Amino acid sequence: AQTVTQSQPEMSVQEAETVTLSCTYDTSESNYYLFWYKQPPSRQMILVIRQEAYKQQNATENRFSVNFQKAAKSFSLKISDSQLGDTAMYFCAFMKLLQNSNSGYALNFGKGTSLLVTP
Amino acid sequence: DTEVTQTPKHLVMGMTNKKSLKCEQHMGHRAMYWYKQKAKKPPELMFVYSYEKLSINESVPSRFSPECPNSSLLNLHLHALQPEDSALYLCASSPRTSGRSKNIQYFGAGTRLSVL
Numbered sequence: 699a700q701t702v703t704q705s706q707p708e709m710s711v712q713e714a715e716t717v718t719l720s721c722t723y724d725t726s727e728s729n730y731y732l733f734w735y736k737q738p739p740s741r742q743m744i745l746v747i748r749q750e751a752y753k754q755q756n757a758t759e760n761r762f763s764v765n766f767q768k769a770a771k772s773f774s775l776k777i778s779d780s781q782l783g784d785t786a787m788y789f790c791a792f793m794k795l796l797q798n799s800n801s802g803y804a805l806n807f808g809k810g811t812s813l814l815v816t817p
Numbered sequence: 818d819t820e821v822t823q824t825p826k827h828l829v830m831g832m833t834n835k836k837s838l839k840c841e842q843h844m845g846h847r848a849m850y851w852y853k854q855k856a857k858k859p860p861e862l863m864f865v866y867s868y869e870k871l872s873i874n875e876s877v878p879s880r881f882s883p884e885c886p887n888s889s890l891l892n893l894h895l896h897a898l899q900p901e902d903s904a905l906y907l908c909a910s911s912p913r914t915s916g917r918s919k920n921i922q923y924f925g926a927g928t929r930l931s932v933l
Contacts, residue, residue: 731920741905743860743924789859793920803920804850804873807859 700725700794704808711780712816718765719775719811721790727751731793733805734764734775738786746788749773777813785815820844823908823925831933832898838928840891840908849891850922851883852907860907866891867913898932905929 701724711717723732734746749757749766756764761781765774777784790808821842830836840849848867852860865873866885880902882894891908909922 735924740926741929742926743907743909745921745923748921804862804865805860805922810857810859 700792700806702790702792702806702808704790704811706811708812710814715780716778719788721773723771723792732773733791735789736786780815782815787812821908821910821923821925823928827929829931835896838893838906840925841889842910843889846910846912848911848913850909851893854905854907900932903930903932
């Protein structure tokens, strides 16, 4: 079974600073996708960044980047130049196969890290 | 455009009521999902529809009844709910269900349901 662990329930960072959110996962699959989703108080679950396991290069989306360590099964999110609008719950997620490939895939989420960006 | 629209945004219902949640997407996605999210918890998968057919039911009680009338629309019919069913109900869609690269899921803003 795939499990996703986020060990930091809450974090705080000052505006313009850099913060790293940690995520570890467990899987026996060799090829998979990992995601970071952001859920602000508005409740919308927003895709921040994704990483394909077979790609060694770390994904980057503007101020967001990941440090993907496949052997260690670690997938951390770095937010540079933090902004007040980054305040949200951040979920790390693993794309898991449901029953078989015809059933499709679903997201297995970690428990989330609540990030507060302060002025 | 990665918009998934859910209505209503908020819903309060009694345990004897019948209500429905609605989800729409116009991105041509052929897979749609219902997730349930309790406060301060991650979303949990309820149902998966693939090409308008129910492909996964994660042992959800029968008081929740999903329906996919067409490729753009997903409903969740609610009947005889319990107070513990109060939660945020999220809808998501993805281009396909098969093939990981086609399974990137995009979420709506959810319906906040309160059962009295």
